[in-house]
Amino acid sequence: MDWYTISNIENLDTPALVVYPDRVRENIRRAIGMVGGPARLRPHVKTHKSPAVTRLMLEAGIRQFKCATIAEAEMLATEGAPDVILAYQPIGPKIARLAALIRQFPATKFACLIDNPDAATAIARVFNTAGLVVPVYLDLNVGMDRTGINPGPEAIALYQLAFQLDGINPVGLHAYDGHIRDADPEQRKLKCDAAFAAVTSLRAAIAGDDSAASPGPLKIIAGGSPTFPIHARRAADIQCSPGTFVYWDEGYGDQFKDESFLPAALVITRVISLRGDTRLCLDLGHKSIGSENELSRRVSFLNGINLRPVGQSEEHLVVEAGAAHGYAIGDVFYGVPFHICPTVALYERAFTIEEGRHTGDWKNAARDRMLTI
Numbered sequence: 295m296d297w298y299t300i301s302n303i304e305n306l307d308t309p310a311l312v313v314y315p316d317r318v319r320e321n322i323r324r325a326i327g328m329v330g331g332p333a334r335l336r337p338h339v340k341t342h343k344s345p346a347v348t349r350l351m352l353e354a355g356i357r358q359f360k361c362a363t364i365a366e367a368e369m370l371a372t373e374g375a376p377d378v379i380l381a382y383q384p385i386g387p388k389i390a391r392l393a394a395l396i397r398q399f400p401a402t403k404f405a406c407l408i409d410n411p412d413a414a415t416a417i418a419r420v421f422n423t424a425g426l427v428v429p430v431y432l433d434l435n436v437g438m439d440r441t442g443i444n445p446g447p448e449a450i451a452l453y454q455l456a457f458q459l460d461g462i463n464p465v466g467l468h469a470y471d472g473h474i475r476d477a478d479p480e481q482r483k484l485k486c487d488a489a490f491a492a493v494t495s496l497r498a499a500i501a502g503d504d505s506a507a508s509p510g511p512l513k514i515i516a517g518g519s520p521t522f523p524i525h526a527r528r529a530a531d532i533q534c535s536p537g538t539f540v541y542w543d544e545g546y547g548d549q550f551k552d553e554s555f556l557p558a559a560l561v562i563t564r565v566i567s568l569r570g571d572t573r574l575c576l577d578l579g580h581k582s583i584g585s586e587n588e589l590s591r592r593v594s595f596l597n598g599i600n601l602r603p604v605g606q607s608e609e610h611l612v613v614e615a616g617a618a619h620g621y622a623i624g625d626v627f628y629g630v631p632f633h634i635c636p637t638v639a640l641y642e643r644a645f646t647i648e649e650g651r652h653t654g655d656w657k658n659a660a661r662d663r664m665l666t667i
Contacts, residue, residue: 306645308626309577321555322356322540329526329534333530336358336533339369348375358379359377367404371401377403378405380404384417393424405428406430408432408464414456418461419461421462427460430465432467439473445492465512467497470518471518475520475549482520519537520549541558543632559644560628572617574612576612578610578629579609601614642661644658
């Protein structure tokens with residue numbers, strides 16, 4: 295039997311998200327091995343959004359986590375995560391929500407990002423009024439050009455401002471290089487090292503600035519899954535924050551063949567209609583699979599490698615199967631999403647598959663934008 299086959303598949307309605315806990319554990323083990331121990335790993339939970347996966351990481355010795363939403367931060371704290379960074383600059387109501395989170399979970403050390411003087415001032419005002427101090431990391435733009443401040447004089451000025459403001463305390467630098475996606479590992483390393491050099495130069499400049507020198511070396515949180523193998527080989531004080539590694543997906547697996555993570559989460563779908571002699575309609579629409587990529591790069595079927603998507607709508611995926619395909623109504627396909635992160639966010643829960651059988655489910659609790667705060 296193939297590793298992904300579910301013997302009691304008749305118990306599962308489709309479309310569904312399924313996870314293989316043994317493979318999740320193995321991916322966690324491999325990530326820890328790559329960095330030399332759990333102390334350097336700060337996994338991003340945006341991929342799994344799951345209390346169950348968080349517990350597996352805690353059991354493996356991981357104590358530092360990264361997230362993108364207040365709900366993800368609350369999920370982590372509820373599971374007892376000791377150290378959580380909100381890898382986002384809170385704006386508007388998010389600032390007060392973060393302050394409330396810190397009050398509700400005093401056993402968890404929280405931090406957030408800043409990349410703008412006005413935002414830093416607003417965060418400091420709310421926290422100072424609440425009688426709290428939140429650690430902040432300077433979010434650096436190392437080429438992604440999405441958020442972050444350029445790692446030069448303006449970043450030093452922002453650090454100096456944060457150092458002087460009551461309510462926040464600058465403790466580190468955050469550098470996400472998600473734009474570096476070269477399939478060639480050597481090219482990826484060259485670009486990653488070039489981007490990271492600006493980060494270490496900035497840390498040295500801040501350390502030499504007597505007007506706002508930190509009491510110790512600034513912490514650095516770097517990279518995601520594509521550059522994880524490169525940052526994993528850096529000095530012991532560089533924290534690595536991959537996210538996709540825990541479930542992996544076809545997009546990264548196809549592009550980054552130097553990384554040995556296993557697909558650990560699949561979508562299952564059934565044939566619901568036969569369209570002429572060569573086409574099938576599956577119950578895998580936009581609502582069931584991450585659909586931001588073009589049509590041919592949304593799902594890859596493990597047991598239907600010749601299927602070619604030709605059309606998709608909210609509840610349906612039409613595929614070309616070829617003449618004399620032999621498929622019938624009700625046949626099940628196992629698909630590896632090209633992008634697992636938005637796919638997980640489409641499902642309330644993932645069904646667990648152990649020793650080839652459906653055994654239970656894991657709630658994707660932090661897919662919600664709000665839990666209690």
